[in-house]
Amino acid sequence: MVKTREYDLIVVGAGMAGIILAARIAEKGINSRTGDRLRIALVEAGPHVKREVGGYSDPDWRRMVPQIVWEEFKNIPRWPWPYGLKMVGGCSPHWGANAFPPYDIDYKNWVDEMEIDWTQNNMKTAVDDVMKTLHVHEDPEQAFSVGDHLFRDAGYALGYHPRGYMTARKNCIYCGFIGSGHGCKYDAKGSSLWYLPTFLEHGGELISDAEVQRVNIEKKGAGGVVTGITYLKAGQTIQARANKVAVCCGTWGSPVLLGKSGYGPKSELGSKTLVENKNVGQNLDGDTRYRIPVIFDQPIKEAGRGTTGGIYWYDDDPKFSDGTGRVRFADKDMSKITYPHVAAMSEFAPGYGKAHMDFMREAITRLGAIDIGVSKPPTHVKGWVDLHTGAHNYPGDAYIDQRMNQVREIAIEIAKLMKCKISMRFPSTFRGRGGGHGNGTCRAGSRPQNSVINQDFEAHEVQGLFVADCSSYPRAVSSNCGIVGAIMGAFAARRMVRNYFSRGV
Amino acid sequence: MSTQRATRRQFIKRTGFSVASFSVLVQEGRGKSLQQYLEEISPDLEPRDVIAALGDTLIPTYEPDYPGYRRLEKHGITEEVLKGLKGVGKKDFLTFNEVSKDFFGKPFMELDEEKRADYVDFVMGLFPEGSFGVSDFNALSRTESHNRDVSDLVESAELIDEPKELDKQVAMVLQRIFKLCRTRVLTVFYRNFPYHTIERDAEGMPIPTDQEHQIINPNKSDIITGWDIANFRGPLSWEEELERRDRFMKIHWHGEQEKDNIY
Numbered sequence: 140m141v142k143t144r145e146y147d148l149i150v151v152g153a154g155m156a157g158i159i160l161a162a163r164i165a166e167k168g169i170n171s172r173t174g175d176r177l178r179i180a181l182v183e184a185g186p187h188v189k190r191e192v193g194g195y196s197d198p199d200w201r202r203m204v205p206q207i208v209w210e211e212f213k214n215i216p217r218w219p220w221p222y223g224l225k226m227v228g229g230c231s232p233h234w235g236a237n238a239f240p241p242y243d244i245d246y247k248n249w250v251d252e253m254e255i256d257w258t259q260n261n262m263k264t265a266v267d268d269v270m271k272t273l274h275v276h277e278d279p280e281q282a283f284s285v286g287d288h289l290f291r292d293a294g295y296a297l298g299y300h301p302r303g304y305m306t307a308r309k310n311c312i313y314c315g316f317i318g319s320g321h322g323c324k325y326d327a328k329g330s331s332l333w334y335l336p337t338f339l340e341h342g343g344e345l346i347s348d349a350e351v352q353r354v355n356i357e358k359k360g361a362g363g364v365v366t367g368i369t370y371l372k373a374g375q376t377i378q379a380r381a382n383k384v385a386v387c388c389g390t391w392g393s394p395v396l397l398g399k400s401g402y403g404p405k406s407e408l409g410s411k412t413l414v415e416n417k418n419v420g421q422n423l424d425g426d427t428r429y430r431i432p433v434i435f436d437q438p439i440k441e442a443g444r445g446t447t448g449g450i451y452w453y454d455d456d457p458k459f460s461d462g463t464g465r466v467r468f469a470d471k472d473m474s475k476i477t478y479p480h481v482a483a484m485s486e487f488a489p490g491y492g493k494a495h496m497d498f499m500r501e502a503i504t505r506l507g508a509i510d511i512g513v514s515k516p517p518t519h520v521k522g523w524v525d526l527h528t529g530a531h532n533y534p535g536d537a538y539i540d541q542r543m544n545q546v547r548e549i550a551i552e553i554a555k556l557m558k559c560k561i562s563m564r565f566p567s568t569f570r571g572r573g574g575g576h577g578n579g580t581c582r583a584g585s586r587p588q589n590s591v592i593n594q595d596f597e598a599h600e601v602q603g604l605f606v607a608d609c610s611s612y613p614r615a616v617s618s619n620c621g622i623v624g625a626i627m628g629a630f631a632a633r634r635m636v637r638n639y640f641s642r643g644v
Numbered sequence: 645m646s647t648q649r650a651t652r653r654q655f656i657k658r659t660g661f662s663v664a665s666f667s668v669l670v671q672e673g674r675g676k677s678l679q680q681y682l683e684e685i686s687p688d689l690e691p692r693d694v695i696a697a698l699g700d701t702l703i704p705t706y707e708p709d710y711p712g713y714r715r716l717e718k719h720g721i722t723e724e725v726l727k728g729l730k731g732v733g734k735k736d737f738l739t740f741n742e743v744s745k746d747f748f749g750k751p752f753m754e755l756d757e758e759k760r761a762d763y764v765d766f767v768m769g770l771f772p773e774g775s776f777g778v779s780d781f782n783a784l785s786r787t788e789s790h791n792r793d794v795s796d797l798v799e800s801a802e803l804i805d806e807p808k809e810l811d812k813q814v815a816m817v818l819q820r821i822f823k824l825c826r827t828r829v830l831t832v833f834y835r836n837f838p839y840h841t842i843e844r845d846a847e848g849m850p851i852p853t854d855q856e857h858q859i860i861n862p863n864k865s866d867i868i869t870g871w872d873i874a875n876f877r878g879p880l881s882w883e884e885e886l887e888r889r890d891r892f893m894k895i896h897w898h899g900e901q902e903k904d905n906i907y
Contacts, residue, residue, distance in 0.1 A: 281895045360874060478835075487779035492702070563774070
């Protein structure tokens with residue numbers, strides 16, 4: 140049985156970007172013809188875990204998520220392991236809360252390469268919105284571990300400018316369970332859920348446990364026009380009508396949904412192509428990272444507890460003025476929790492016997508890692524997402540291999556300065572290993588020949604179709620992608636309100 | 645690859661074998677074949693018994709300082725290990741047991757504790773250098789290829805004294821069994837077995853040990869577990885939460901260090 144509902148706007152995906160987009164449009168937008176409050180649906184495939192009295196740490200949530208070692212997630216049928224998690228809030232309730240906004244060079248790349256107006260100045264209000272709401276700040280020095288201090292001192296000694304990680308948290312007691320996919324008992328980690336009350340208070344309708352099958356597109360000339368979505372909920376197929384649909388399903392999910400809707404490259408979609416755009420699912424950009432294990436002779440952190448996200452700095456390749464080859468150095472696990480079963484399998488661990496158990500007595504306080512990674516690969520290196528399976532591929536490049544080997548030498552110098560032992564294992568190539576913190580699979584640009592959406596987040600060929608998430612930004616940023624996805628939601632909301640949901644349009 | 649001549653001492657130095665009493669030559673078609681071993685194995689032996697013996701060797705028990713794997717047998721640790729051992733069959737375990745006879749005189753299950761450890765050393769010697777217990781980066785010369793497979797070196801060496809021979813296929817079975825069992829045994833043990841899961845109600849919801857503060861900590865004090873050995877406390881107690889709250893409330897979040905941070 141098919142039911143039908145009607146809205147002014149449907150947002151697909153209540154994750155990092157979708158909730159923020161929906162909340163800000165619900166709050167600031169109006170029906171441009173009538174001046175009425177907008178009817179907005181926020182549709183999410185996963186469940187909504189809500190509490191009965193204020194906030195988002197209801198007894199159900201608190202019992203289920205906090206204080207559970209991360210393997211426990213695998214045993215919860217309702218919520219599969221977080222890296223495939225579908226729920227209202229998306230990744231944000233269980234991310235590590237590392238929150239790096241774009242840097243100058245990132246904005247410059249977007250503007251120069253794709254001829255869009257995403258300047259730092261134009262995006263500032265959106266960035267401020269997310270940074271303030273999620274309480275993004277540099278980790279306080281008082282929370283640094285011994286390992287953090289050692290790493291920072293090594294960075295200074297090598298002439299860099301080390302900083303504490305930017306993290307999104309409030310009222311954190313630094314228990315350490317913020318990372319590795321844990322939920323937080325007190326919702327201390329900045330989460331897109333913090334925007335949800337705004338959405339609901341302004342009349343938004345949250346539809347959870349609803350899997351969107353496709354965005355409904357009608358052919359119009361050479362392009363198309365959006366008429367709504369089709370989704371499944373509780374075994375029923377439901378049609379929701381709207382002439383504006385914003386897809387916020389992430390770098391991997393958004394291009395797949397567009398493909399299911401008949402929007403994408405004919406070479407992949409074949410006879411199911413309704414409107415062609417060769418860039419849907421293409422142009423996957425992202426970082427190539429590698430974690431080099433180290434071990435100290437003395438404890439460098441508290442056993443089984445964590446403090447900060449770590450220390451980081453950048454190393455730029457002087458051969459490039461556009462940031463290509465930018466590498467981020469970061470200390471990993473030098474202040475975060477190391478779990479005993481992970482330490483037991485460390486390559487520093489003896490094979491077996493008494494020696495192994497002796498190693499284990501202090502291992503979780505002495506193990507760490509130096510994380511190195513090319514954040515900004517060369518512009519010609521792009522991966523792609525398979526629009527049928529969602530699998531993604533990233534080819535890598537000789538330059539990335541060479542750059543990773545180059546900075547590995549620096550990592551060895553850092554280890555010497557920290558007086559720790561460093562693993563000498565290192566991949567012979569990074570081809571096929573990159574594309575982390577992915578972006579660009581529905582990228583923005585001024586021309587349909589090289590992009591999917593315009594600078595206002597609307598699809599070039601399909602009227603009323605928007606994409607706002609990590610897939611939207613066209614080139615990898617200097618650091619993690621989570622907060623950038625959130626910023627995309629906030630920025631797209633402002634553009635959509637300006638263009639469609641305000642008086643005088 | 646050219647065949648090289650090496651003394652046993654040079655051979656051991658190059659390959660990193662730690663088996664003291666003999667050297668081993670691993671090569672395709674040398675030594676007893678996998679098929680020959682399969683014909684000789686005792687079908688009565690159960691993989692469970694091999695895993696239990698291997699677990700006891702990997703995490704030995706010497707009370708009171710080394711509370712090892714054996715103590716947790718009565719709680720079913722070997723059954724837990726078995727649950728996660730995918731991709732290996734009974735024949736693999738039986739081969740692992742049988743090969744020991746040709747190098748140490750008896751099948752693995754019939755060896756005493758010390759000889760079982762020797763057999764484990766022997767199997768570990770089949771892995772690339774640095775696979776277990778890398779202790780010092782200076783010890784690994786950076787002019788050498790660290791990713792090179794030791795079996796290449798083993799294959800290329802022609803020993804002056806007479807080495808024992810091991811067929812490469814058999815060696816691969818030993819490597820696979822050892823790697824999987826070691827990973828599974830250590831992982832289960834150090835995941836806090838037998839308190840590796842939290843208690844749940846009929847609907848699968850975790851049951852807090854402290855209703856007022858919703859504390860869920862699976863760790864208990866009646867058995868020494870892998871967490872205890874590693875000094876991992878698990879989730880926080882309420883008292884610890886209070887202590888940390890008090891400590892971190894005193895942090896001035898936007899102090900000197902943030903003067904050039906616009907947020």
